[in-house]
Amino acid sequence: MGRRKKNAWNNLSLYIATRLAAMGLMMFDAESNLRSATAFGRMMYKIDKRHRERARNSIATAFPEWSPKQVEDVTLESFEQFLRLAIEVIHTPREVQHDTWARQITGRNLAPVLELLNARQPAILLTGHIGNWEVLGYFLAMLGYGIDAIARPIDNPYINDWLLGIRERKGMRIITKFDATERMVNVLDSGGVLGFIADQNAGDKGLFVPFFGRLASTYKSIGLLAMNKNVPVVCGYAHRIGAGFSFEMGVVDTIYPEDWENQPDPLYYITARYSRALETMIRMRPAQYLWMHRRWKSRPRHERLNKPMPNGLRKQLEDLPWMTQPELDRLMYTEKTA
Numbered sequence: 001m002g003r004r005k006k007n008a009w010n011n012l013s014l015y016i017a018t019r020l021a022a023m024g025l026m027m028f029d030a031e032s033n034l035r036s037a038t039a040f041g042r043m044m045y046k047i048d049k050r051h052r053e054r055a056r057n058s059i060a061t062a063f064p065e066w067s068p069k070q071v072e073d074v075t076l077e078s079f080e081q082f083l084r085l086a087i088e089v090i091h092t093p094r095e096v097q098h099d100t101w102a103r104q105i106t107g108r109n110l111a112p113v114l115e116l117l118n119a120r121q122p123a124i125l126l127t128g129h130i131g132n133w134e135v136l137g138y139f140l141a142m143l144g145y146g147i148d149a150i151a152r153p154i155d156n157p158y159i160n161d162w163l164l165g166i167r168e169r170k171g172m173r174i175i176t177k178f179d180a181t182e183r184m185v186n187v188l189d190s191g192g193v194l195g196f197i198a199d200q201n202a203g204d205k206g207l208f209v210p211f212f213g214r215l216a217s218t219y220k221s222i223g224l225l226a227m228n229k230n231v232p233v234v235c236g237y238a239h240r241i242g243a244g245f246s247f248e249m250g251v252v253d254t255i256y257p258e259d260w261e262n263q264p265d266p267l268y269y270i271t272a273r274y275s276r277a278l279e280t281m282i283r284m285r286p287a288q289y290l291w292m293h294r295r296w297k298s299r300p301r302h303e304r305l306n307k308p309m310p311n312g313l314r315k316q317l318e319d320l321p322w323m324t325q326p327e328l329d330r331l332m333y334t335e336k337t338a
Helices: 003-025 030-047 049-062 068-095 111-118 133-142 157-167 177-189 221-229 266-284 311-318 325-331
Strands: 105-108 123-127 147-151 173-176 193-197 207-211 214-218 233-240 247-255
Touching (some): 030 049, 030 068, 049 068, 068 133, 111 123, 111 233, 111 247, 123 221, 133 147, 133 233, 147 177, 173 177, 177 193, 177 221, 214 266, 214 325, 221 266, 247 266, 311 325
Parallel strands (some): 105 247, 147 173, 147 193
Antiparallel strands (some): 207 214, 233 247
16 A cells, blocks of 8 residues: 555544544533533643643743642643543534524623624734634624634644535634635735734744743744735634633734734834734633643844843844833743743
């Protein structure tokens, strides 16, 4: 059997197994499956040493004032929360309906995004790997608001198509990285809303902005798109509340064009401000963040060369309206801790 045929067979086998597992899970109610997912999360925490250590180190970096017990408790709960996500994705089409969503979803400061959506004004809506980022777009699409979300395709094409069907069932459209640029521009030009998960590491060429007291490489594309199209950036979240299928959806910040037009470095300002909004979302419920991914993996050039922070970067940081001297002092600390 050739390698290509073997890979295709492996993908198909995994897809069939996944669909059978999903069918089996749908024989039970959401709350029962969520309890099981929590238990599997505790099991994963015990056996997956690599990701456990990575999450533990990330949490300790973000919250240096926490005790070892606090760090460990949140590490464990973050595994439990992560395993809940897959169950929630499977149950979302059944649980979030026009006549039932009010029992499962609570709004908080949603006026800014609803005002833009109702006016059919173009906007960028971003969130992070916090809570359930999938249900946020699904819910807005179910209410009749057209959302085009940027997503990386899953390597297994069968599973990718299946999940794509779930995501798009209520009208949300998925833009993959392969056709992203032209479609993103078209969405905003037509008055649509673009959704991003905005907390991925952007590599050595990203913009390094503050994130939990440490510089983190962040993509420039969101800020550039907002500036070029003169559209606001809405920073929102979907946090789990309670043990069942319930969420709080809210907005923590909306960045309007007039906010950045007089800034010394508008691109750096937008990127740093939405990164700050993501940090705010995480601080609200730290255990619901995906601490397993390596947010601080890439380091700025001066750290890699063990040199002082360049004056240009320091000036960018000092120009941020919310920057304080203690935070700036912490950012100047260059020892690699995560």
